[in-house]
Amino acid sequence: MARNRLCPPPRVVARNPGRPAIATEPVCIGRSDLVVNPIGVGTWQWGDRRYWGYGIDYDAEDIAAAFDAAIAAGLNFFDTAEIYGRGESERLLGRQLERSGACVAVASKYMPLPNRFSAAAVAGAIDASRRRLEVRTIDLYQVHWPFSLLRKGVLLRELARAVEGGLIRWVGVSNYGAGRLRRAARLLASYGVPLVANQVNYSLLNRAPEINGVIAACRELDITLIAYSPLAQGLLTGKYGPGKRPDGAGKTVSKFRGHDLVRVEPVVRALREIGLQHQKSPAQVALNWLIRQPGVVAIPGVKNAAHARSNAGAYGWSLSDAEAQRLNEVSAPWRKRGLLDRLL
Numbered sequence: 001m002a003r004n005r006l007c008p009p010p011r012v013v014a015r016n017p018g019r020p021a022i023a024t025e026p027v028c029i030g031r032s033d034l035v036v037n038p039i040g041v042g043t044w045q046w047g048d049r050r051y052w053g054y055g056i057d058y059d060a061e062d063i064a065a066a067f068d069a070a071i072a073a074g075l076n077f078f079d080t081a082e083i084y085g086r087g088e089s090e091r092l093l094g095r096q097l098e099r100s101g102a103c104v105a106v107a108s109k110y111m112p113l114p115n116r117f118s119a120a121a122v123a124g125a126i127d128a129s130r131r132r133l134e135v136r137t138i139d140l141y142q143v144h145w146p147f148s149l150l151r152k153g154v155l156l157r158e159l160a161r162a163v164e165g166g167l168i169r170w171v172g173v174s175n176y177g178a179g180r181l182r183r184a185a186r187l188l189a190s191y192g193v194p195l196v197a198n199q200v201n202y203s204l205l206n207r208a209p210e211i212n213g214v215i216a217a218c219r220e221l222d223i224t225l226i227a228y229s230p231l232a233q234g235l236l237t238g239k240y241g242p243g244k245r246p247d248g249a250g251k252t253v254s255k256f257r258g259h260d261l262v263r264v265e266p267v268v269r270a271l272r273e274i275g276l277q278h279q280k281s282p283a284q285v286a287l288n289w290l291i292r293q294p295g296v297v298a299i300p301g302v303k304n305a306a307h308a309r310s311n312a313g314a315y316g317w318s319l320s321d322a323e324a325q326r327l328n329e330v331s332a333p334w335r336k337r338g339l340l341d342r343l344l
């Protein structure tokens with residue numbers, strides 16, 4: 001099993017989650033020592049055939065090229081999960097890490113499946129992920145979903161034990177609403193471990209975290225908000241529109257239907273016009289809007305080197321306040337509570 005990956009001693013910056021946002025600096029994940037580029041790399045696409053078309057439209061060679069391009073562009077935070085491609089995402093990432101020897105932070109996730117009702121299941125899942133990733137220690141280990149048959153106290157205690165045992169370094173959660181986040185942070189702290197991240201759906205086309213209390217709770221507790229689906233699964237790239245619907249099973253979801261594609265047009269138009277001022281693409285502008293916010297990191301999913309290079313170009317420059325305000329206004333219809341908010 002390989003060594004830990006985040007090799008150089010991390011330079012601690014941007015520890016205050018309420019600091020004025022600058023999309024040109026690395027950020028610290030919560031109270032951890034993980035200092036990362038605020039543009040990370042999402043790897044659900046790696047090995048997932050059914051939703052994303054891995055093995056049909058793109059393959060392991062594209063993934064290797066995406067990895068190399070990401071590293072060359074300075075991206076150093078990779079997000080995976082045991083369920084992505086039934087472990088294939090972790091395997092592919094592990095292979096790239098082993099091949100390249102790159103120093104990056106690796107985040108993975110534990111899925112609280114209904115058949116996992118014993119503490120031993122947590123330890124087993126961590127071991128399996130470490131094996132697939134070929135790492136001794138997983139830098140950030142997140143609970144993928146808030147519902148679990150295993151009592152919260154037991155699950156979090158097991159994660160705290162795994163930190164103590166050096167199997168994982170830091171603990172995060174995902175899809176947690178504000179109340180659950182506060183309770184989880186309190187419980188974990190009672191075992192002497194801080195909660196450092198909450199990974200939620202956040203983009204110009206899903207601004208629920210701004211009004212359901214999640215961003216506020218993250219800032220108050222010094223927890224980094226890791227924005228997943230930051231490009232609304234491709235909608236914010238501007239490559240889809242009425243008459244230009246994507247292929248693939250995953251793209252049958254409602255947001256890619258004609259009516260919704262029409263609604264999105266003003267947002268894409270604004271992204272395009274603002275991008276022209278900076279020689280940036282709509283996707284890069286959409287990602288910059290996210291990472292200019294205090295305590296927010298974005299993990300766009302990539303399938304190939306071009307995606308990785310393009311997404312890295314969202315970093316190192318900043319929208320003006322007026323441009324960000326224009327994007328706030330044009331995306332205001334998406335500043336509403338999500339369907340699952342009451343539940344989460």
Ligand SMILES: NC(=O)c1ccc[n+]([C@@H]2O[C@H](COP(=O)([O-])OP(=O)(O)OC[C@H]3O[C@@H](n4cnc5c(N)ncnc54)[C@H](OP(=O)(O)O)[C@@H]3O)[C@@H](O)[C@H]2O)c1
Nearest residue numbers: 042043044174228229230231232233234237300301307310
């Ligand atoms: N915690 C959770 O519950 C959860 C849920 C979902 C995702 N995630 C994580 O978040 C990551 C990102 O979310 P996501 O994959 O759902 O959505 P996303 O990042 O919004 O969209 C990714 C898709 O957008 C397209 N794309 C990406 N970069 C592009 C570029 N520069 N130019 C043009 N197209 C580009 C690609 O799809 P096409 O080429 O097919 O258009 C890519 O598959 C995932 O990989 C995963 O790691 C976590």
